[in-house]
Amino acid sequence: MLTSYKLIFGISFFAVLIIGVFSYFSVDSYQKELISQIENSAHQISETVKSSTKYDMLMNHRESLHRIIDTIGRQSGIEKIRIFNKVGKIIYSSDKPEVNKMVDKKTEACYACHTADKPIEKISISERTRVFTAHNDVRNLGIINPIYNEPACWQSGCHIHRADKKVLGVLDVTMSLKNVDEQIHVYKVKLMVFAILAIIANSFILWFIVHRLVGRPVKEFLRATDAVAKGDFNFEVEIDEKHEFRNLADSFNSMTRKLAETQRQLYHNAKLASIGQLAAGVAHEINNPLTGVLTYSSFSLKRIENGRVDIEDLKETLEVVVRETKKCREIVKSLLDFSRQIPPRKVEVNVNEVIDRVVGIIDNQLSISRINIIRNYQNDLPEIKADKNQLEQVLINLLVNAAHAIGHEGGTIALETREINSKGEKQIELTITDNGCGIPKENLEDIFEPFFTTKGQSGTGLGLSVAWGIIDEHHGTIEVKSEAGVGTTFIIRLPVNNNFSSKC
Amino acid sequence: MKQEYDILIIEDDEVVNKSAKMILATEGFNVDSVYNSNDAKTRLEDCSYKIVITDLMLPERSGMELLKIVKEKAPHIPVIMISGYATLNNAVESFKQGTFDFIPKPFTYDELLSVVYRAVRFLKAYGSAGGDMSRFISADVPDISGYYFLGDHSWCSFNDDGSVVFGAGIAFSNTMADIKHIEFPEIGSDIIQGNMFVQIYTEDSLVHRVWAPLSGKVLKCNMELLSLKYLLKKDPFMKGWLAKIKPAGVEKELVNLMPLIRQQDI
Numbered sequence: 220m221l222t223s224y225k226l227i228f229g230i231s232f233f234a235v236l237i238i239g240v241f242s243y244f245s246v247d248s249y250q251k252e253l254i255s256q257i258e259n260s261a262h263q264i265s266e267t268v269k270s271s272t273k274y275d276m277l278m279n280h281r282e283s284l285h286r287i288i289d290t291i292g293r294q295s296g297i298e299k300i301r302i303f304n305k306v307g308k309i310i311y312s313s314d315k316p317e318v319n320k321m322v323d324k325k326t327e328a329c330y331a332c333h334t335a336d337k338p339i340e341k342i343s344i345s346e347r348t349r350v351f352t353a354h355n356d357v358r359n360l361g362i363i364n365p366i367y368n369e370p371a372c373w374q375s376g377c378h379i380h381r382a383d384k385k386v387l388g389v390l391d392v393t394m395s396l397k398n399v400d401e402q403i404h405v406y407k408v409k410l411m412v413f414a415i416l417a418i419i420a421n422s423f424i425l426w427f428i429v430h431r432l433v434g435r436p437v438k439e440f441l442r443a444t445d446a447v448a449k450g451d452f453n454f455e456v457e458i459d460e461k462h463e464f465r466n467l468a469d470s471f472n473s474m475t476r477k478l479a480e481t482q483r484q485l486y487h488n489a490k491l492a493s494i495g496q497l498a499a500g501v502a503h504e505i506n507n508p509l510t511g512v513l514t515y516s517s518f519s520l521k522r523i524e525n526g527r528v529d530i531e532d533l534k535e536t537l538e539v540v541v542r543e544t545k546k547c548r549e550i551v552k553s554l555l556d557f558s559r560q561i562p563p564r565k566v567e568v569n570v571n572e573v574i575d576r577v578v579g580i581i582d583n584q585l586s587i588s589r590i591n592i593i594r595n596y597q598n599d600l601p602e603i604k605a606d607k608n609q610l611e612q613v614l615i616n617l618l619v620n621a622a623h624a625i626g627h628e629g630g631t632i633a634l635e636t637r638e639i640n641s642k643g644e645k646q647i648e649l650t651i652t653d654n655g656c657g658i659p660k661e662n663l664e665d666i667f668e669p670f671f672t673t674k675g676q677s678g679t680g681l682g683l684s685v686a687w688g689i690i691d692e693h694h695g696t697i698e699v700k701s702e703a704g705v706g707t708t709f710i711i712r713l714p715v716n717n718n719f720s721s722k723c
Numbered sequence: 724m725k726q727e728y729d730i731l732i733i734e735d736d737e738v739v740n741k742s743a744k745m746i747l748a749t750e751g752f753n754v755d756s757v758y759n760s761n762d763a764k765t766r767l768e769d770c771s772y773k774i775v776i777t778d779l780m781l782p783e784r785s786g787m788e789l790l791k792i793v794k795e796k797a798p799h800i801p802v803i804m805i806s807g808y809a810t811l812n813n814a815v816e817s818f819k820q821g822t823f824d825f826i827p828k829p830f831t832y833d834e835l836l837s838v839v840y841r842a843v844r845f846l847k848a849y850g851s852a853g854g855d856m857s858r859f860i861s862a863d864v865p866d867i868s869g870y871y872f873l874g875d876h877s878w879c880s881f882n883d884d885g886s887v888v889f890g891a892g893i894a895f896s897n898t899m900a901d902i903k904h905i906e907f908p909e910i911g912s913d914i915i916q917g918n919m920f921v922q923i924y925t926e927d928s929l930v931h932r933v934w935a936p937l938s939g940k941v942l943k944c945n946m947e948l949l950s951l952k953y954l955l956k957k958d959p960f961m962k963g964w965l966a967k968i969k970p971a972g973v974e975k976e977l978v979n980l981m982p983l984i985r986q987q988d989i
């Protein structure tokens with residue numbers, strides 16, 4: 220289902236977006252939090268150094284001063300502690316080689332105070348802080364702490380600090396951010412893993428929900444519409460009581476029920492209509508022979524009443540009566556076949572054998588008409604359940620029609636059987652092809668109608684409708700292909716596995 | 724020299740064709756018969772027949788079309804339709820085109836004859852009247868506006884109370900031999916347009932069937948006619964009425980009827 224994938228993709232995209240934005244701000248604030256902790260501790264260390272060295276500085280006890288700075292500078296997390304004077308000369312550093320070197324005021328340590336080259340005396344902690352990347356790619360945090368000129372300094376007289384100087388030097392504490400960066404990295408990785416897991420879980424849950432709530436009912440509906448399209452109106456869509464689609468399913472089911480009902484009615488109406496048609500047709504067909512019977516017998520009766528009995532007349536009358544009554548009997552018989560009053564008896568039948576028998580019955584008639592029969596059988600044809608007599612009737616009707624179509628000039632009728640597979644159902648296909656006169660296009664639709672005939676009084680028009688009725692009864696189909704002047708093919712298909720559930 | 728025939732039979736069914744021919748030949752008519760409408764058409768070219776009997780349902784050309792051909796050539800020739808039950812409606816309709824009468828299949832010897840003899844009498848009256856029947860038929864013809872006719876065969880007229888009076892037309896009542904007996908329908912029975920509702924037995928031992936012009940239920944019959952039989956011939960439109968009916972489905976059936984009697988028959 221494409222739609223469900225689109226849905227999953229869309230929602231995942233938004234999840235990625237949301238998680239991404241969230242992660243960005245979360246990482247950022249976490250980093251700020253960690254750095255401000257380091258900043259605070261750096262500031263504290265800086266203040267500690269400043270206050271613990273104040274006395275030594277005043278007294279100019281350099282050794283003691285150096286010792287304190289070294290000791291504190293060795294603490295973990297502290298990169299280095301150094302002091303430089305106003306002009307930027309490093310007076311002391313826990314990193315010994317640096318001592319006496321000059322600091323580039325424009326870089327690292329000094330920019331805070333010396334922006335635009337003007338020393339600013341009082342500045343806030345965050346302004347005194349800087350984060351920079353040292354030569355070994357490790358980020359460091361430095362905090363500078365100006366050492367202000369206090370009265371004690373210029374009053375001591377031990378060494379020269381002029382009173383007008385406000386800042387004597389700068390204490391610079393540098394702390395490594397290695398730990399912080401490591402923690403943030405771990406945090407980022409964790410977030411990433413979480414995001415990926417969340418998106419996967421999200422997609423999976425979505426897929427599951429879509430499948431359960433939408434996909435399954437939609438599939439059920441698809442199956443149902445398929446079934447209905449195929450003419451199975453008994454298919455019911457089954458959907459959980461609590462599901463929203465339940466209403467849809469209910470109305471779908473009631474629709475199919477109504478369809479089924481309408482179809483039954485249509486079928487019934489069509490049946491009634493064809494019965495009416497049949498009755499009219501029967502009346503018409505039977506009226507003619509009855510007229511013969513009635514006229515001749517009433518004629519003879521009149522004669523007898525008048526006392527003029529003529530044996531020859533009487534004989535003629537009785538001949539007409541017998542002949543015409545037989546015609547009526549034939550019509551009634553075909554009619555019974557047509558209306559299937561005779562219940563079919565179904566047994567295992569080999570269609571090839573049925574054909575052989577029928578050809579045997581009418582062989583004489585065929586050879587008189589110089590008709591050549593070509594038989595093309597599949598020998599291992601599976602047997603079908605069918606009424607033998609009815610099948611014979613169908614074949615006789617079709618063969619007689621073919622013979623009529625061929626006429627007296629002679630021709631061929633080809634009979635072919637084979638097993639086919641139609642929509643997974645095994646069927647037997649029987650084709651009867653003649654090279655007779657063919658059926659004009661405008662008649663093709665009517666030939667299966669009862670009483671449709673082009674043979675005038677010599678045809679009943681019942682042959683094909685009887686055949687159709689019988690094949691339908693066997694759940695098979697009968698089809699015709701014909702070209703006027705070329706010939707006609709009738710194709711009969713009968714199911715091999717037939718359970719004969721009766722229709723309506 | 725061409726042989727003069729009295730009657731042409733057009734019927735595609737062999738046994739019906741032969742039966743009709745046998746009956747008419749037995750009665751001494753000179754009969755010609757064909758089995759299809761094409762042959763019929765060529766035979767009708769010169770129209771030397773006195774009476775034409777045709778099946779209504781023929782392959783290719785219907786009896787109705789043949790009727791038109793005859794009426795164009797010689798309107799006075801009586802055309803008798805043979806109709807099956809399924810074509811009864813067509814038969815009723817064909818009265819409008821000028822059908823003399825129809826014979827439903829299957830028919831007896833006498834049923835065919837009675838219609839043919841009426842046609843013969845009609846022709847005689849027509850001949851002696853020099854083409855103007857009204858002068859020689861002894862019937863009184865009053866003002867018959869408001870009457871509806873099933874061809875020349877039967878009529879009906881509407882009463883104010885919704886009932887309908889049925890009667891026989893002149894071309895029917897005045898083409899029979901003397902009346903021996905009249906058989907009326909039972910009161911309360913249903914009659915159907917185009918079906919027989921009265922049978923008239925004549926002295927020549929024939930039976931004539933009167934077709935109902937409309938469908939309905941029989942309310943009353945004119946029993947007076949049993950004693951005063953001459954009224955049927957003498958005053959067919961007033962005192963010679965046959966039955967009173969409560970009609971059913973008039974609208975649909977009225978289209979088959981004609982509001983006025985045709986000129987030639989009066």
Ligand SMILES: Nc1ncnc2c1ncn2[C@@H]1O[C@H](COP(=O)(O)OP(=O)(O)O)[C@@H](O)[C@H]1O
Binds near residue numbers: 653666667671672
């Ligand atoms: N094999 C055929 N070739 C040509 N026309 C055919 C063939 N089979 C049937 N027909 C046509 O179909 C009509 C109906 O056939 P059917 O129902 O058997 O009645 P009938 O044979 O009595 O006319 C025939 O009149 C004929 O016109």
Ligand SMILES: [Mg+2]
Binds near residue numbers: 616619678680681
């Ligand atoms: Mg046939």
